Amino acid sequence: MFGLLCMALMAGALVSPSLTPSQAQQPAPGAPATSPTASPTTGGATGPAASAFGTQGQQSGLNIVVLDPAHGGTDPGARGTGGIRESEIVLDFAVQVRRTLELQGFQVVQTRQGNENPSFDDRSATTNAQRGAVFVTLHISSTGLPGTARVYVNSDLPPVANAGGLIPWDRAQAPFLGLSKAFGDLVQGFLAQRFKGSPDTAQSASVRQLRTTAAPAIAVEVSSVTVEDRADLDRMAPGVADAIARGTAAFKPSYVVPSAPGALP
Numbered sequence: 001m002f003g004l005l006c007m008a009l010m011a012g013a014l015v016s017p018s019l020t021p022s023q024a025q026q027p028a029p030g031a032p033a034t035s036p037t038a039s040p041t042t043g044g045a046t047g048p049a050a051s052a053f054g055t056q057g058q059q060s061g062l063n064i065v066v067l068d069p070a071h072g073g074t075d076p077g078a079r080g081t082g083g084i085r086e087s088e089i090v091l092d093f094a095v096q097v098r099r100t101l102e103l104q105g106f107q108v109v110q111t112r113q114g115n116e117n118p119s120f121d122d123r124s125a126t127t128n129a130q131r132g133a134v135f136v137t138l139h140i141s142s143t144g145l146p147g148t149a150r151v152y153v154n155s156d157l158p159p160v161a162n163a164g165g166l167i168p169w170d171r172a173q174a175p176f177l178g179l180s181k182a183f184g185d186l187v188q189g190f191l192a193q194r195f196k197g198s199p200d201t202a203q204s205a206s207v208r209q210l211r212t213t214a215a216p217a218i219a220v221e222v223s224s225v226t227v228e229d230r231a232d233l234d235r236m237a238p239g240v241a242d243a244i245a246r247g248t249a250a251f252k253p254s255y256v257v258p259s260a261p262g263a264l265p
Helices: 004-012 048-053 086-103 120-128 174-194 237-254
Strands: 059-061 064-069 107-110 133-140 149-154 203-205 217-222 256-258
Touching: 064 086, 064 120, 086 107, 086 133, 086 237, 120 133, 133 237, 149 174, 174 217, 174 237, 217 237
Parallel strands: 064 107, 064 133, 133 217, 149 203
Antiparallel strands: 059 256, 149 217
């Protein structure tokens, strides 16, 4: 398994058909999903959310972090020679990240609690159904300098030609790219303080897990599964959790979101 950047670049080369409205609104386990299609001109959500809250909606601040331990189930992610599995480590990291975020006053929603493998669309739908949320997906790479951590935000998405003026499911991240970059830079700055050799700012890549998310969204990738002793990675978890929590808290004042889930900021 390649690192997240390699995986993301390969994913970007694949053609993924847009979901139909009925597919886009399929609920994720435990959460009623809402299609993230929205009008780029009015900023209003379409579908049930728009009728419930109106095109403008009341405003509410950031209060929810959707935490995504990547992979799971039949997809172990990156694997090290010592039997280290990415899907297991990120689940353990999520425990510390969640605890630290909750101490900062955030509500945390996890996309998986155990060894399940929700689809990319289910993970996005969990986020898009929330009000006042950001999305953080956790990864362990198979490349990079051990002991470092990187934040990725989705790269620019191509313009969408749509006669109805709607943003389709597979371009849901497009209106949030600027916010995602601001969020990612804050988290990366705190990671750089903790882990020498880490970049100072977030990097861009075509990350499938971020593309369909209608909220500020980042991927945090820790290096790497190639370490001989898993304890080297486990020791990074508190620092990663602290950086994510501090970055989220620093980002909170700059993000005022519509009350309608999935609507544009």
